[in-house]
Amino acid sequence: MTLKEEFATRNFSIYGQWLGILSMILCFALGIANIFTIYILVLIISIVCLVFSFIILFIEVPLLLRICPTSSTFDATIRRISTNYMRAAAYAVMAVVQWMSLIQHASSLIAAAVFLSLTSICYLIAAVKKQGFVGSKTLGGAGVAQMIV
Template sequence: MILCFALGIANMFHLHWIILFSVVCLICAFIILFIEIPLLLRVCPTSPAFDGFIRRFETNYMRAAIYFAMSAIQWISIAAKRTSLIAAAVMLLIASLFYALAGVRGQGFVGSKTLGGQGVAQMIV
């Protein structure tokens, strides 16, 4: 998430249509933030449609799919121009592979109370 955010900002200053891919990278950073820290859905004022979109990615397979899609978008940016967005593409692909591997091995997703996993609803209410 931090890499997507940093590279999205760093590539904003190109005078090329790579700017579109850097904006997408910034958007991906915020999507990752909400996916990985579900407590933010309770704290930040978001729309029900956005909440529903983020809640789709609770399983390892769905997280692997969204990370793979974000990675594919950044890989496509190579067609426009070779930039540091390749690093974001590689890291998103690695994250996707690890989530897919966890899904294949049957490992359940483990959330922590600190980041908004099980038990946070009782703490907030």
């Protein structure tokens, strides 16, 4: 199935997964960019944003759990975030943390907060519509991980 065919399925979990990848890229870039700030709260949240980028990477690209040497506790925690409701909740928590960066000073972390919120909304819509989670084959979804084993 090509990327165009995946988007044509109108399954919001695929939209959420791709928005999650965009969120990961934004969290990484903005986390690094905001480390050099004079505001302490923004500095702390930018470091948390950087950590979120790696967590999102493992959530959205399940193939990495097989490839990267991680602890069994970390693997079990990431595997618990497998349903649309759990993903929506995880992204909502990440979005709330990023929105908290506005408490002290407005920064570019708002972009990460917006994309994390949009990702959470997509997964929530998929859960409410009772659409099963469908991982993109491009990102290591169904079939790709089994080819390695």
